[in-house]
Amino acid sequence: MEPIILSSNGSSTIHYLSVPFGALFFSILYYTFSTRRSRPSAKCLVAKLPPGSMGLPIIGETLQFFVPYTSDDISPFISKRVQRHGPVFKTKLIGKPMIVSTDVDVNRLVLNQEREGREEMLFKPWYSDSFNEIMGNDSLLALEGSAHKYMRNLVLEGFGPERLKSLLADMERHTVRHLHSWSSKPSIDLKEAASTMIHSFTVEKVFSMSTDDNEEPLVREFKRCYDDFLHGLISFPIYIPGTSYWKCMKGRKGALNITEMKKDGSPLTEKVAIDLLFLLPFATFESTSSTIVTAFHYLSKHPAALQELTREHEAILRGRERSESGGISWKEYKSMTFTHMVINETLRLTNIVPGIFRKAVKDVEVNGYLIPAGWTVMVYPASVHLNPKVYGDPLRFNPWRWKGQQLHSGSQNFMAFGGGVRLCAGADFVKVQLAIIFHHLVTKYRWDVIKGKEAVRYPGLIFPEGFHINISEKNVEPAQK
Numbered sequence: 091m092e093p094i095i096l097s098s099n100g101s102s103t104i105h106y107l108s109v110p111f112g113a114l115f116f117s118i119l120y121y122t123f124s125t126r127r128s129r130p131s132a133k134c135l136v137a138k139l140p141p142g143s144m145g146l147p148i149i150g151e152t153l154q155f156f157v158p159y160t161s162d163d164i165s166p167f168i169s170k171r172v173q174r175h176g177p178v179f180k181t182k183l184i185g186k187p188m189i190v191s192t193d194v195d196v197n198r199l200v201l202n203q204e205r206e207g208r209e210e211m212l213f214k215p216w217y218s219d220s221f222n223e224i225m226g227n228d229s230l231l232a233l234e235g236s237a238h239k240y241m242r243n244l245v246l247e248g249f250g251p252e253r254l255k256s257l258l259a260d261m262e263r264h265t266v267r268h269l270h271s272w273s274s275k276p277s278i279d280l281k282e283a284a285s286t287m288i289h290s291f292t293v294e295k296v297f298s299m300s301t302d303d304n305e306e307p308l309v310r311e312f313k314r315c316y317d318d319f320l321h322g323l324i325s326f327p328i329y330i331p332g333t334s335y336w337k338c339m340k341g342r343k344g345a346l347n348i349t350e351m352k353k354d355g356s357p358l359t360e361k362v363a364i365d366l367l368f369l370l371p372f373a374t375f376e377s378t379s380s381t382i383v384t385a386f387h388y389l390s391k392h393p394a395a396l397q398e399l400t401r402e403h404e405a406i407l408r409g410r411e412r413s414e415s416g417g418i419s420w421k422e423y424k425s426m427t428f429t430h431m432v433i434n435e436t437l438r439l440t441n442i443v444p445g446i447f448r449k450a451v452k453d454v455e456v457n458g459y460l461i462p463a464g465w466t467v468m469v470y471p472a473s474v475h476l477n478p479k480v481y482g483d484p485l486r487f488n489p490w491r492w493k494g495q496q497l498h499s500g501s502q503n504f505m506a507f508g509g510g511v512r513l514c515a516g517a518d519f520v521k522v523q524l525a526i527i528f529h530h531l532v533t534k535y536r537w538d539v540i541k542g543k544e545a546v547r548y549p550g551l552i553f554p555e556g557f558h559i560n561i562s563e564k565n566v567e568p569a570q571k
Contacts, residue, residue, distance in 0.1 A: 138460035140189060142171065142179035150182025158548045162439060162485055164472050165547065168192065172473075178459055188466045189459075192473030198502050199456050200448050200467050216449035216466050249519045255420045257295065258522065262417045264291045265526045269535065272561050277540055279556040280386060285379035288523060377442055378520045380550075382527060383557045384440040385432065388487045390539050395432060395489050400532040402428045407533055418529060429525050430497040431489040437506035439487060441472040444550050446508055471505040537561040 145151035155167050163169070168190065171179050177193040191197055200213050247253060254261075268287040272278050389396045406422050446469040454461040461467060476484040480503050481491065498521075507514035531537070541558040545551055 138455070138458070139462070140178045140180045140459045141175040142181050142190075144180065144182045144187065148185060150185065150187075152183050152185075155181075155183055156548065158546045160544060160546055162476075162545075164470075164476055165444075168470055168473065177473075178457065183468075186466050187462075188468055189461050190468045190470060192470050193457065194474065194502055196456050196467075197469045197474070197505075199454075200469055201446065201505075201508075211451055212454050213448040213467065214451055216447045249516050251518050254518055254522050258420060258423070258526075259417055260295075261291065261523065262526050262530075264294075265523070266530055269527070269530055269561070273535060273563055277558045277560050279542075280559050281379055281383045281553060281557050284382045285376065288378050377514075377516070378523050380442050381433075381436060381440060381520060381524060383553065384545070384551065385436045385524060385528075386537070386539070386559065387545070387557065388436055388439065389432070390537075392487050395487065396532070398428055398489075399432055399528060402426060403529050403533050406529070418526060423522065423525055426525055426529075427497070428489065429528055430521065431492040432528070433521055433524050434492050434497055434504070434506070435487060435489040438475045438481070438504065439485075440551060441475055441506075442551060443471060443506070443508065444547075445470055446505065469505070474503055474505060534564055535561050536564055 143151065145154070151167075155165075157167065159166055164172075171181070171190070172192055178189065178191050178196055181188050181190060191200065265287065268283070272283055389399070403426075406418075406425070410422070448467045448469070450461045450463050450465050450467065452463045474480060478484050507517040507520075537559045539557070539559050542553045542555040544553070544555075546554050
């Protein structure tokens with residue numbers, strides 16, 4: 091799966107922006123020695139390189155890239171450089187020479203020319219050395235070719251459409267239990283509550299850990315380790331006690347210790363199996379919980395969409411009464427047309443994945459520009475999702491724009507789950523979980539947003555004050571809670 095590079099705790103933003111000068115100095119040294127081998131050759135310094143600025147020595151334009159902003163629009167860092175240099179430009183981020191693409195043709199070439207295990211491969215996945223160290227050098231993200239294909243199929247076996255058909259009833263029971271728990275409290279931080287709900291379900295299925303018996307403390311400790319891991323995921327890679335990166339690696343170590351306790355009977359090597367098991371809970375709960383928050387955020391501001399969503403699910407309930415069936419069926423899930431329109435529109439506007447990174451295997455010439463071998467290319471999905479030529483009035487939440495369009499796959503104009511052969515293997519899990527929440531939420535509950543309405547991008551999405559809601563059953567007056 092593509093990495094979701096964001097922090098789940100808004101308070102960490104201030105910490106990131108106040109990195110001590112000493113830490114910055116050590117980070118410069120780190121990048122100096124870790125990026126020497128990727129410096130461009132003389133051949134790369136030709137006129138065919140896209141226009142742009144490489145910024146400061148060593149760190150390039152990294153600091154500008156990570157400046158937070160509150161707009162739902164394209165990052166100011168990207169938009170300013172597109173206006174100045176055009177849709178494809180060069181820069182240097184985290185010590186790496188990089189080509190940033192907001193061009194549809196270039197994006198298509200970069201994402202679709204990645205061919206696993208073939209000689210004509212032009213681009214391969216790229217993540218920074220520190221990110222690979224954090225996620226695991228043998229994780230699904232780092233593998234290539236047949237190894238990646240094999241691991242991806244394993245993930246699909248656990249969370250792909252066929253498996254989700256059999257998991258649907260358990261997912262629904264788990265969601266209903268948590269929604270009822272949320273309604274018994276004066277308020278909840280939706281991001282934290284949703285991530286806890288999804289994390290507990292994932293570890294229950296992946297590790298056979300029960301959340302109802304004496305293993306519950308272990309599940310809570312597992313979640314705490316992941317929280318520590320997430321809080322330092324995009325920090326400077328300075329391994330000094332007290333720094334965000336140190337806390338991140340400590341959280342990873344704690345989560346891996348618990349993972350090792352549960353690894354049993356896998357045909358994979360132990361290191362590969364452990365890295366895969368570590369990645370699965372992270373990939374499912376972080377992306378899904380972020381999407382849940384933004385869906386609530388948009389629906390609370392657009393009553394017409396909420397009303398249409400409610401009508402669709404109330405109609406499903408009426409049809410179910412006539413057929414005397416139980417919970418949500420797979421047929422009902424596939425019939426939720428407007429629900430999937432809401433999901434796609436939420437993902438289009440949210441842009442949880444701030445960038446898709448690839449590395450040029452050889453010199454590639456496209457649209458008159460040279461992408462030198464060894465350079466990184468960042469495909470910027472928001473430049474497509476928020477392009478007025480592709481989506482009219484692009485900053486407006488309008489689920490109806492998806493009417494008559496393909497709702498269950500990615501395309502060159504919809505990259506919410508990545509693109510190419512690396513399309514996120516967990517995409518269907520996210521959609522099913524959202525559909526289940528919507529179904530029970532709009533038919534049984536009402537809610538109000540009470541705190542945390544403004545989102546900040548850094549460059550991923552965070553809510554600095556949390557996103558606190560009051561949720562109550564429709565047949566119970568709020569005062570009676």
